[in-house]
Each structure stands twice: as C-alpha cells, then as structure tokens.
Amino acid sequence: MKTYVVGGAVRDALLGLPVQDRDHVVIGATPEQMLELGYTPVGKDFPVFLHPKTHEEYALARTERKTEKGYKGFVFHTDPSVTLEQDLIRRDLTINAIARSDDGELIDPFGGQRDLQNRVFRHVSAAFEEDPVRILRLARFAARFSEEPHAFTVAPETMELMKRMVEAGEVDALVAERVWQEISRGLMEKKPSRMFEMLRECGALQRLMPELNRLWGVPQPEKFHPEIDTGVHVMLVVDYAAEQGYPLSVRFAALMHDLGKGTTDPAIWPRHHGHEEPGVDLVKQLCERLRVPTDCRDLAIMTARDHGNVGRAMEMRPATLQDMLERNDAFRKPERFLAMLSAARCDCFGRSGLVDIQFPQQNYLTQILHAALSVNAGEVAQQFLGQPQKIAEAVRIARIDAIRAASRVE
Incomplete structure (x- = not known):
C-alpha cells in the first residue's frame, strides 16, 4: 500500500501558491484494509476515505468506463492492481495529473510540469471528452x-x-x-x-447561457462605450466586480445587467431604448433554467430592471425616487438595494478608454435611501387611527418629503 498527494495540491505547490486542501490516492489497498486502518468511508460512487487524524481525503486508485452521456454516466473500478499511472491518466489536465510521494518524489508521466512552466492547459488523454x-x-x-x-x-x-x-x-x-x-x-x-x-x-x-452569448457583436454608442461591443462591455463589468471584491450576488447581477440588449431591434442599434424590460424576462428565464439561488436571482432582476434608472437618479423627482425604492423593496431590505448600487457601479466603470469616470449616483442614492428610512412609519400611522386606507399614502408622502429635503429638490 502506497499513498501519493495528487491534483491541485501538487499543482499549486509547484506554482508557489498556497495549498488549501490535499487529496491523496492510495495504490495497492482494498476498502477493507482502509477500514482496518481507521479510515472513515465517505465516497458514494467510488471508495473515498477520511484519514483518522488529518481528515484529508484518500481515494483508492481507480479506472472508469463511460456508459452514457453526461458527467454521471460512468462505471468505476477499484482494485489493488490499479497502478498510479492508470489512475492519473483519467484526470482532466496534465497540470492536475502530477503525484508526489511521501519522500517528495514527483511522478509526472504526462508532462504536467512542462505545461505548468509554459502556462498551458492540456488534456491528459481522450478520457477528457467523456466528462x-x-x-x-x-x-x-x-x-x-x-x-x-x-x-x-x-x-x-x-x-x-x-x-x-x-x-x-x-x-x-x-x-x-x-x-x-x-x-x-x-x-x-x-x-x-x-x-x-x-x-x-x-x-x-x-x-x-445563450442569453449572454448573443451579446457579442451587439454595438453600443461609442461616446459612452468606447469598447462598443456589448459582450466586451459585460466582461469588463464583471471583471471590475471581481477587482472590487464584491460578493457572488453582485458579480452575477453585473453579468446579467444588459441581457436585454441582445433582443432589441437592430434597426435602432447602437441605441437600446427599452432593453430593461426584456432583460428582466431573460434573467428570470436563465435563472430558472440553471436553478440560480434566490439571492443572486433577485439582485440580478433588480439590476437588469433599474440600472438605467440608477444612472438617471440625480435627474429624478423625489416621488420617482421613492417609487424606485419601494419597487425594489428597499425599505425592508436596504442592504440588497445598496448591493444593486454596487452592481450599477460596475456597469459605470466597466468601460474601456474613458478617463475620469465618476459615479456620484451611488452616494446620492445611499443618502436618499437613508433619508427615506428615517421616516418612522409607526408615528405616521398614529396620526390616522381608524383611517387605515390613508396610512400607506401618508407614509409615502412623508418619505417623499424626506427625500426632497435630502436631495435639495424643490
């Protein structure tokens, strides 16, 4: 029985990167032997065990055979006679098919170290196409x-x-x-x-993601988008979101914000007036198909619908600003509204060739939100005891007044 560290741990160590988790492959052992040594079985499709002390994963060397389409269509075979090279050849990329023995020796039968040096992703064998x-x-x-x-x-x-x-x-x-x-x-x-x-x-x-794919080749006004191509713009937007360290929901909203531009009439290109509404429908469609989590879906829908309004916020009347806050449930979920402002910020800065870009709308709308939230709806309601039909409108008017004061709009 021999054990080797394999996969990402070896790859990252050779690249000088921090090693997060270590996976091991075991040669010449049976499941019964692993149990006798105190390992805990956790694998569903093939024998994987947790080390009794380190709790790192140890998988028995295996071969596999494709039986149907998809990533689940495999039959796995484990046996003490399976060699390390037979196990490594089923792996995806050469850079992930390097093993390290307990004494530090590297076993690299498929040229993974060379591809690491040359910064190349290369499949190990024809088995790649089976998954x-x-x-x-x-x-x-x-x-x-x-x-x-x-x-x-x-x-x-x-x-x-x-x-x-x-x-x-x-x-x-x-x-x-x-x-x-x-x-x-x-x-x-x-x-x-x-x-x-x-x-x-x-x-x-x-x-x-055909809704996203169709954005490449769709032009935008060069004055505002020197990169012109909508697909290129969206890539700049999502990279900006990553540079800022934003959470997944904001990055996904940044990715989805312009889907509607892929459906506008080419006769009006490069302008895309009214792309927001079809964009919302496309976001819903994509999220349902990929079963995107609720938090990511909801923020993406909000951003697709209102990122243009965020850009125009400083020109809006107090009542219109209040309606935008209410439409986005900002009074109950202010943090989500602020997250939408972050996604809209990515849209603003995700452009190539423009200098001195500013996005005062983020601070402005944050100020507006806080002003509206300062209205005590309970106190307003007390003024209309016995008149419940008037309470909602009274709260709305109070919020509009607070927004007007904060925005200095007469």
Whole structure:
C-alpha cells in the first residue's frame, strides 16, 4: 500500500501558491484494509476515505468506463492492481495529473510540469471528452490562473476536443446544479471574463447561457462605450466586480445587467431604448433554467430592471425616487438595494478608454435611501387611527418629503 498527494495540491505547490486542501490516492489497498486502518468511508460512487487524524481525503486508485452521456454516466473500478499511472491518466489536465510521494518524489508521466512552466492547459488523454464538466472546470481555471503576462492558454488540440464535445451534445446533458456550481465558482475567481470567453470559444456558452452569448457583436454608442461591443462591455463589468471584491450576488447581477440588449431591434442599434424590460424576462428565464439561488436571482432582476434608472437618479423627482425604492423593496431590505448600487457601479466603470469616470449616483442614492428610512412609519400611522386606507399614502408622502429635503429638490 502506497499513498501519493495528487491534483491541485501538487499543482499549486509547484506554482508557489498556497495549498488549501490535499487529496491523496492510495495504490495497492482494498476498502477493507482502509477500514482496518481507521479510515472513515465517505465516497458514494467510488471508495473515498477520511484519514483518522488529518481528515484529508484518500481515494483508492481507480479506472472508469463511460456508459452514457453526461458527467454521471460512468462505471468505476477499484482494485489493488490499479497502478498510479492508470489512475492519473483519467484526470482532466496534465497540470492536475502530477503525484508526489511521501519522500517528495514527483511522478509526472504526462508532462504536467512542462505545461505548468509554459502556462498551458492540456488534456491528459481522450478520457477528457467523456466528462463535460471538465469544459467548465478548464474555463474556471482560466479565470483563476489569469495573471498577466503569465495567464494560462489552452492547447489547440484541447480546444478542438472541447468543440467536438459541444457539437456531440455532451454539454447539453449537464444538470443545472452542476453548471451553476462551476459558473458561480468561476465568478469568484480573479478574472471571471476569461471563463466566459473560453466557454464562448468552444461553443459551450451558446448551449448553457445563450442569453449572454448573443451579446457579442451587439454595438453600443461609442461616446459612452468606447469598447462598443456589448459582450466586451459585460466582461469588463464583471471583471471590475471581481477587482472590487464584491460578493457572488453582485458579480452575477453585473453579468446579467444588459441581457436585454441582445433582443432589441437592430434597426435602432447602437441605441437600446427599452432593453430593461426584456432583460428582466431573460434573467428570470436563465435563472430558472440553471436553478440560480434566490439571492443572486433577485439582485440580478433588480439590476437588469433599474440600472438605467440608477444612472438617471440625480435627474429624478423625489416621488420617482421613492417609487424606485419601494419597487425594489428597499425599505425592508436596504442592504440588497445598496448591493444593486454596487452592481450599477460596475456597469459605470466597466468601460474601456474613458478617463475620469465618476459615479456620484451611488452616494446620492445611499443618502436618499437613508433619508427615506428615517421616516418612522409607526408615528405616521398614529396620526390616522381608524383611517387605515390613508396610512400607506401618508407614509409615502412623508418619505417623499424626506427625500426632497435630502436631495435639495424643490
């Protein structure tokens, strides 16, 4: 029985990055032997055990056979006779197929160290095409390992393989929860745009998020968007959200904010008047299909509907501002409204070539929100005891007055 550290822990150590978790592969052992040594079984599809002291994962070396489309269509085989190389060859990328023995020796049968040095994502074997999740994982790695000038690129043969997988319908067999899991993790990486660009290049984005994919090639007014292309703009927006360290919900809202521009009549391009309403419908459609969590969905809907109004906020009347706050449930959930302002800020700064960009609307609307929240609805209600039909309008008027005072609008 021999154990080796494998996968991301070896890769990250060779890159000089912090190692978060260590996975191990066990050669020459049976499940019964692992139990006798005190390991706790946790694997569902194949034998994985937790170390009795460190609680790190130890998986028995295995081979696998594809039986149907999708990432669950596999039959796994574990046996003491399975070699380390047989286990490593089923892994996704060469940089993840390096093992380290207890004495520090590196076992690298597929050139992973060379590809690490050259910053290349390369599939280990034809087994890559049997699991469509690997396309998403590779795209997510592209978002993570994105530091210029040392950003990773995809080997041409691997990109061609991914394109064939998409054409064969493998991506269509992915379950929504797994797609969202990888997309959400990619959004939290250093440069999320690289994930979507990679998915777009191989054709997977069109299958998974066609509402987003259609934004490339849609022009915008050059005066406000020197990058012109809406898809390019959205990538700048989501990267800005990542640079600011915003949470997942804000990053997803930034990604979704302009979906409606892909549906406007080309006759009115590059302007997109009225794109917000169809954008809301597209966000709902995408979120339902991918089973996006409620917090991300709701903030994305708000942002798609009102990011333009946020931009025009300093021109709005107090009553219109109050209505926007109420429409977005800001009196009950002020933090979510503030999160929408952060997403709108990303929209403002996600542009190339503009200098001296400012976004006073964020502070302005924050001030307006606090003024409206300062109205004590209970005290207002006391003035209309026995007249419940008048209370809501009285509270609304009081909030408008507070907003007027805060905004100095006469």
